[in-house]
Amino acid sequence: DNYFKIAVLPGDGIGPEIIGESIKILDAIAEAFQCKFHFEYGLIGAEAIFKTGNPLPEETLKICKESDAVLFGAIGDPVFDNNPEAKVRPEQGLLKLRKELGLFANIRPLKTYASLIDKSPLKREIIEGADIQIFRELVSGIYFGEKFTDPEGAYAYDVCKYSREDIIPIAHMAFQEAQKRKKKLTLIDKANVLDTSRLWRKTCQEIAPEYPDVELDYMFVDNAAMQLILNPKHFDVIVTENMFGDIISDEASVIGGSIGLLPSASVGEKNALFEPIHGSYPQAKGKGIANPVASILSVAMMLDHLGLKTAAEKLRQSVEHAIENKYVTIDLNSKQYYSTSEVGSFIADHI
Amino acid sequence: DNYFKIAVLPGDGIGPEIIGESIKILDAIAEAFQCKFHFEYGLIGAEAIFKTGNPLPEETLKICKESDAVLFGAIGDPVFDNNPEAKVRPEQGLLKLRKELGLFANIRPLKTYASLIDKSPLKREIIEGADIQIFRELVSGIYFGEKFTDPEGAYAYDVCKYSREDIIPIAHMAFQEAQKRKKKLTLIDKANVLDTSRLWRKTCQEIAPEYPDVELDYMFVDNAAMQLILNPKHFDVIVTENMFGDIISDEASVIGGSIGLLPSASVGEKNALFEPIHGSYPQAKGKGIANPVASILSVAMMLDHLGLKTAAEKLRQSVEHAIENKYVTIDLNSKQYYSTSEVGSFIADHI
Ligand SMILES: CC(C)[C@H](C(=O)O)[C@@H](O)C(=O)O
Numbered sequence: 001d002n003y004f005k006i007a008v009l010p011g012d013g014i015g016p017e018i019i020g021e022s023i024k025i026l027d028a029i030a031e032a033f034q035c036k037f038h039f040e041y042g043l044i045g046a047e048a049i050f051k052t053g054n055p056l057p058e059e060t061l062k063i064c065k066e067s068d069a070v071l072f073g074a075i076g077d078p079v080f081d082n083n084p085e086a087k088v089r090p091e092q093g094l095l096k097l098r099k100e101l102g103l104f105a106n107i108r109p110l111k112t113y114a115s116l117i118d119k120s121p122l123k124r125e126i127i128e129g130a131d132i133q134i135f136r137e138l139v140s141g142i143y144f145g146e147k148f149t150d151p152e153g154a155y156a157y158d159v160c161k162y163s164r165e166d167i168i169p170i171a172h173m174a175f176q177e178a179q180k181r182k183k184k185l186t187l188i189d190k191a192n193v194l195d196t197s198r199l200w201r202k203t204c205q206e207i208a209p210e211y212p213d214v215e216l217d218y219m220f221v222d223n224a225a226m227q228l229i230l231n232p233k234h235f236d237v238i239v240t241e242n243m244f245g246d247i248i249s250d251e252a253s254v255i256g257g258s259i260g261l262l263p264s265a266s267v268g269e270k271n272a273l274f275e276p277i278h279g280s281y282p283q284a285k286g287k288g289i290a291n292p293v294a295s296i297l298s299v300a301m302m303l304d305h306l307g308l309k310t311a312a313e314k315l316r317q318s319v320e321h322a323i324e325n326k327y328v329t330i331d332l333n334s335k336q337y338y339s340t341s342e343v344g345s346f347i348a349d350h351i
Numbered sequence: 352d353n354y355f356k357i358a359v360l361p362g363d364g365i366g367p368e369i370i371g372e373s374i375k376i377l378d379a380i381a382e383a384f385q386c387k388f389h390f391e392y393g394l395i396g397a398e399a400i401f402k403t404g405n406p407l408p409e410e411t412l413k414i415c416k417e418s419d420a421v422l423f424g425a426i427g428d429p430v431f432d433n434n435p436e437a438k439v440r441p442e443q444g445l446l447k448l449r450k451e452l453g454l455f456a457n458i459r460p461l462k463t464y465a466s467l468i469d470k471s472p473l474k475r476e477i478i479e480g481a482d483i484q485i486f487r488e489l490v491s492g493i494y495f496g497e498k499f500t501d502p503e504g505a506y507a508y509d510v511c512k513y514s515r516e517d518i519i520p521i522a523h524m525a526f527q528e529a530q531k532r533k534k535k536l537t538l539i540d541k542a543n544v545l546d547t548s549r550l551w552r553k554t555c556q557e558i559a560p561e562y563p564d565v566e567l568d569y570m571f572v573d574n575a576a577m578q579l580i581l582n583p584k585h586f587d588v589i590v591t592e593n594m595f596g597d598i599i600s601d602e603a604s605v606i607g608g609s610i611g612l613l614p615s616a617s618v619g620e621k622n623a624l625f626e627p628i629h630g631s632y633p634q635a636k637g638k639g640i641a642n643p644v645a646s647i648l649s650v651a652m653m654l655d656h657l658g659l660k661t662a663a664e665k666l667r668q669s670v671e672h673a674i675e676n677k678y679v680t681i682d683l684n685s686k687q688y689y690s691t692s693e694v695g696s697f698i699a700d701h702i
């Protein structure tokens with residue numbers, strides 16, 4: 001049926017503002033496409049620490065587990081960043097949520113918009129037509145391995161661990177996506193140095209014969225960080241481990257000209273979470289200047305996930321319509337710009 | 352006195368060709384500046400594996416330890432890259448050499464050349480005037496932590512470990528360099544997730560008061576990967592751990608327009624090694640198309656290190672003279688270009 005339970009986690013910084021616009025969008029979708037969204041709000045991140053001492057309260061986790069999809073804003077607060085001694089941190093909330101919901105694949109589509117191409121620091125001929133989909137492993141690796149800091153503060157370590165079971169599902173997902181696209185999959189790793197990278201390479205090599213129409217190639221992460229800028233059109237689908245994916249996907253955001261445009265989906269077997277790739281951007285909080293598009297396009301990925309393909313399509317068209325008509329926030333046009341909520345309303349009205 | 356023992360390690364791929372040009376340069380320097388270089392050649396990398404089974408033969412290590420400086424070409428061979436099961440790998444030779452010589456700091460200066468600025472994938476206004484010096488920790492972290500692959504191949508891990516002692520010397524070096532420059536030091540880490548990153552942040556914070564004229568700031572590696580492209584002029588001196596430094600410094604090479612121009616120095620308490628940041632580029636081997644400039648500018652860093660400042664200055668001028676006169680290899684000008692050895696000779700003749 002057409003009734004969906006959405007867990008809404010606005011989080012920190014500009015999170016609440018952009019999520020406000022996404023709710024506006026969902027209301028418009030509900031009306032236009034005869035469906036119903038039931039929203040349940042949860043605390044997470046710094047906000048949750050300030051109010052409950054816990055970056056991921058049990059109640060929030062419960063709401064998420066029972067939801068059809070999680071709509072996530074952003075987390076992070078400079079108060080914690082500059083204090084290496086802090087025991088509880090906003091990021092722990094997001095990481096624990098990813099782990100508890102088993103969101104093993106973070107999917108980030110990247111493309112360019114004709115009217116924004118000149119916003120990119122890269123030259124037009126380098127990026128025009130670039131279209132990349134990144135699959136980042138999200139619940140293992142150095143993020144979740146054992147961590148230790150000696151009580152005297154003399155040393156510390158973080159363990160990067162991967163099992164074949166961690167790699168197989170996301171590798172299949174990436175191969176399948178490549179089949180639907182240009183049939184090219186690039187594994188980014190550091191197999192000339194790391195044992196875990198060699199396990200990634202071996203596992204992907206073993207799976208490859210099941211996808212004979214997909215060309216699998218490998219690139220060392222240092223070289224990939226360079227090639228993404230020199231020649232982004234080289235790439236179609238990318239698959240990589242957690243830490244490399246974090247770095248590479250933020251880097252790749254420059255291709256589109258603004259991180260404020262980029263959505264992501266984090267999916268697991270049972271649950272799925274949708275969030276902009278930008279962070280909490282605390283400097284912009286409350287100023288009404290945050291770009292809501294990344295969160296709104298995350299809603300489009302959520303609609304796809306819920307099976308509402310027509311609504312997702314319509315929403316993407318409405319976003320493109322706003323961008324082509326220069327109905328954008330200050331990050332995209334410093335001469336003529338609109339507020340977070342004006343842009344959200346413009347898109348909602350077009351639906 | 353003016354007698355120097357140079358260990359020469361050409362290595363794999365285009366290594367021997369570019370090292371040949373660097374020797375040409377050193378011969379010209381010796382003549383022009385009344386000094387003497389004694390060259391001792393050593394095997395390393397894939398070449399050493401093919402000839403001796405060992406990527407770093409004892410003999411090579413001995414030559415390096417007894418040298419005033421090591422001149423290094425490149426290592427790496429696709430035969431090993433695509434075989435996750437290979438037990439012996441060329442890279443092990445370089446990594447062991449770095450460790451044995453205690454080369455804890457890899458220093459990579461990055462700048463733009465007026466006549467090459469349009470070669471960069473980045474827009475002129477983004478990069479013009481960018482001038483960054485990266486200090487990458489080189490003998491610890493995940494490169495050298497415990498590694499393990501389960502004999503059944505079910506899982507693997509790599510340990511990233513840092514002690515305060517690993518961080519302190521390179522932090523001081525970076526602070527001191529910042530003092531000589533624009534007095535701005537950026538620590539790149541992932542302190543919102545990793546214990547080792549928090550140790551880096553804490554250690555740098557503790558050292559900072561000794562350099563009150565230097566402004567220390569922090570940036571998460573994902574954000575840094577983005578900011579390096581959006582706004583490279585934000586950065587002056589960067590200090591970071593081994594793996595992040597590997598990724599970030601290759602990425603930053605796009606600023607200058609060609610990785611074929613970028614030198615590096617790896618220094619320790621007793622020894623120092625000079626190498627281009629590009630790799631062995633096996634596809635170009637033997638074709639006479641490799642750009643020798645990165646290796647030649649590494650020689651300039653070596654001359655500085657040996658106290659031959661005037662010679663280093665003259666060499667840098669000669670390189671700039673060649674570039675400004677479009678005496679360059681095919682990577683920098685596909686219409687009118689010269690061979691590896693023509694470019695080397697042109698620079699040598701100018702000295
Ligand atoms: C906030 C942080 C822990 C997170 C990460 O590193 O995964 C963020 O950078 C992201 O990419 O979603």
Ligand SMILES: CC(C)[C@H](C(=O)O)[C@@H](O)C(=O)O
Nearest residue numbers: 192193222426427442445597
């Ligand atoms: C060849 C490889 C082991 C090496 C590294 O990762 O350190 C190289 O990429 C470099 O940066 O010198």
